[in-house]
Amino acid sequence: MSEVKAGLWYTKDHEWVEKLENGNLRLGITDFAQHQLGDIVFVELPAEGRTVSAEEEVGSIESVKTVSELFCPVGGTVVAVNEALDAEPELVNGAPYGNGWMIEIQPDGEAEGLLAALLTPEQYEAENQD
Template sequence: MSEVKAGLYYTKDHEWVEKLENGNLRLGITDFAQHQLGDIVFVELPEAGAAVEAEGSIGSIESVKTVSDLFCPVGGTIAAVNGALETEPELVNGAPYGEGWMIEIEPDGAAEGLLAGLLTPEQYEAEQAD
């Protein structure tokens, strides 16, 4: 079974969201998603400062098997992008919840309300079990 970390929020599209101390949200793909994709060879992400819409596409992830869109579960402004993924996309395979994070977003509105619509770790695990 794939790793599901406590303290994060999850989407049905297999992205994770972490609320940071400064109120921003850090996003990446789950361990399950990186296993499904296989060896990741390229990650395309937006530029810092770009505005994004909730559930809109914010880039793509290319693996040896396929290309998948990356979706942002909340709207806001891109505050930071993990530049290491430009030269080391395999970080997503090795540490999807750590060095393989993708973006940080400054959310539109209060983060708590936005996060309420996402899955808890327990709910995400139950979704995978179905």
């Protein structure tokens, strides 16, 4: 069974969202997603300052098996990008909920309302039973 971390929100497309203390939202892919992709060799992420819409494709993740799109579950402005992934994309495999995070978004609107539309850890786990 893949790890599903408490305290995060999830999408059906296997992204996770964490609300940070400053109100921004951090985004990455789930442990399930990185297992499905296999060894990640390249991550393409949006530029800081880019405005994104909910459910918009904002990047891609390339593995030895395939290329998968990264979707942004909430609208807002990209305020940080994990530049460590340029040199070490395998961080996503080793720590998808830690050093393998991808982008931070300053959300449009109140974060709680945006997060309410996403899956809880329990809902995500129920949808992805191995």
